[in-house]
Structure formats: C-alpha cells, structure tokens
Amino acid sequence: MSKNILIIGGTRFFGKVLVQKLLDAGNQVTIATRGQMKDSFDYSVQRIKVDRKNEASMLEAFAGISGFDIVYDQMCYTPRDAAISVKTFAGKVGRYVVSSTIEVYDHLYRKFDRPYREVDLDLNSVAVDMTHPWDIAELAEQHYGLGKRQAEAYFYQEGSLPVVSVRIAHVLAGPEDFTGRLAAYVQRVYQGDPVLYSNGHGKSSFTNPEAICDFLCWVGEETFLGPINSASVGEFSALDIYREVGELMHKDIVSQPVVCQINAPQLSPFDYSHLHMMDTSRAQSLGYSFNHRREWLAELISQHIAAESKAAQI
Numbered sequence: 001m002s003k004n005i006l007i008i009g010g011t012r013f014f015g016k017v018l019v020q021k022l023l024d025a026g027n028q029v030t031i032a033t034r035g036q037m038k039d040s041f042d043y044s045v046q047r048i049k050v051d052r053k054n055e056a057s058m059l060e061a062f063a064g065i066s067g068f069d070i071v072y073d074q075m076c077y078t079p080r081d082a083a084i085s086v087k088t089f090a091g092k093v094g095r096y097v098v099s100s101t102i103e104v105y106d107h108l109y110r111k112f113d114r115p116y117r118e119v120d121l122d123l124n125s126v127a128v129d130m131t132h133p134w135d136i137a138e139l140a141e142q143h144y145g146l147g148k149r150q151a152e153a154y155f156y157q158e159g160s161l162p163v164v165s166v167r168i169a170h171v172l173a174g175p176e177d178f179t180g181r182l183a184a185y186v187q188r189v190y191q192g193d194p195v196l197y198s199n200g201h202g203k204s205s206f207t208n209p210e211a212i213c214d215f216l217c218w219v220g221e222e223t224f225l226g227p228i229n230s231a232s233v234g235e236f237s238a239l240d241i242y243r244e245v246g247e248l249m250h251k252d253i254v255s256q257p258v259v260c261q262i263n264a265p266q267l268s269p270f271d272y273s274h275l276h277m278m279d280t281s282r283a284q285s286l287g288y289s290f291n292h293r294r295e296w297l298a299e300l301i302s303q304h305i306a307a308e309s310k311a312a313q314i
Helices: 014-024 055-061 077-089 102-108 144-158 179-189 209-221 238-247 282-285 296-312
Strands: 005-006 028-033 046-049 067-073 093-100 163-168 196-197 226-228 256-257
Touching: 005 014, 014 028, 014 209, 046 055, 055 077, 067 077, 067 209, 077 093, 077 144, 077 163, 077 296, 093 144, 093 209, 102 144, 102 163, 144 163, 163 209, 179 238, 179 296, 209 226, 226 282, 238 296
Parallel strands: 005 028, 005 067, 028 046, 067 093, 093 163, 163 226, 196 256
Antiparallel strands: none
C-alpha cells in the first residue's frame, strides 16, 4: 500500500538510496532540504525548501500540510533539532524514524566487554542541554555523539511523536562517499605507507548504504517504537580493513601496533583500542535478517582501488 512519506534530507550519501527505494516501492515521497544540492529524482518527488535548523522556517513550511504516514529524519543532530521536529510534526505523523548513530554509545566506550545493547543507554537519565553551543560548526564533529544522544533523549522524554531512533553502524561506501574514510585505507596501502593501529581486536560495527536503507524501509513498515541498533553481521577492526585492502591489491602491508588513544580513533578512521560494537538482537527478534560484510565490503574496497589506480594514471 502506497504511503505518503517525508524525508528530511535525502540528497546526499545514503539518503539518495533511501529515496529511490521508497519510490521504487510505489510511495509518494517528499524531500525537505535547503535546496542547495541538485538531485536526480526529476518529477518523481515533491520538494519543500526549508532550513531544518530554523523553527520559524520549519513551522511555515509545514503549516498547510495535514501530515505524513512516515517521516524519515536524516538531519536531526541535536536536541534543538528534536524540539523543532516536535513542534512541527506533533499530531501529524504516523511514524517518525530518526537516523541516529553508534556514537550515541561513545560515553560507554571501554565500559563493556560486549556489544552495546539498546537498554545500555538509559535515555530517561540523559540530561538535555539546550544551552550547549550546538550550532558552532567547528564543534560539530566533537559533539556529534553527544548531540545525537541528547536528541534521542528529547524525543522520548517529551513523548509527543511516535519515534523510532535507528542507531546506525559506521556506513562504508564507494568512491562517492564524501567522508573519504574507506578511501583513506586504500590510499595508504596503495602508497606503501606503514599501517599503524592500536588494537587488532578493537572491532566495531559497520554497514553499507544499501543495507541501512533496506533496514530503514523495513522500520517504516513496522509498528514497534524506541531505539534499535542496525549493523551488518561480521564486525571488524581497522587492522582487518587494512588486511583486506592488502589482499585485494595483492600487496603485503607493514603493520605496527601503537599504544595510544583511550577514547577516540586517531591513527586512522575506525581505529579503536577497545571493542566498540552494537548488539542487533532486538531487530533480529522482531524478524529482521541483516546482511554479512562479505556481501559488500570487498566490492566497495575494489571500487576504491580502481578509483585510486585511475587517479594515479592522470
């Protein structure tokens, strides 16, 4: 059955994949963005130009709209964003799906010798600080996990929206990935640079764009509420990524363990000195089957290798 769906965001990274999957399923899709990036959806989608971080802009943009069956919020980063959503959509939404992150657990790093479960983060006890300088761009990466955690807390503590917060594992993608995180591994191995890592057993959780969008589509069709973890089967560490890149390039990597960071990766993207994984038992108990890293990781790395080789020939 076709649904009336709003996506806040949807013009970059895996948001574009989500839009296309929802369109392919026969849904009526509206995307709400600042209108600064072109998209390839032509007349398939409706568009609303809005400043998601501006309350007046949001209220004006959606004032004349009766509601949506599902809202996918790809752009909620802070409790201020969450508060704007509540004021804008309370009573107008059948299901509000917020894209959250594994980094909501960053304050629990090194406190568990097992993957994080949704219940490990007690959102009722999270203090929401609206006075924090959330909108200073220079601090965006520094307070990313904190902002997402407090955004989730605001939604559930306030209680006006039927919210599901999808805690997404690290998303790895091909050369189109603007973060350049997987590309960094390929570049280092391609150039023959030494591989420094903190702990070969410091594994984390990952997923790919297709997989997370399949999961988001499934969430939209279900009825459960609350936080839920999403990650592919087959966790791996920074050293594991280096090794797979080396195997696919048929090159030996020179690896060196380094005793360093306590809290965050510094040697390379996703380099953790301790386990930093999510338990996906809740989703599985609700009937979802996740893909395995072997279904996509080697293919993505191969795409980056081809791109690096092409760049070297220019």
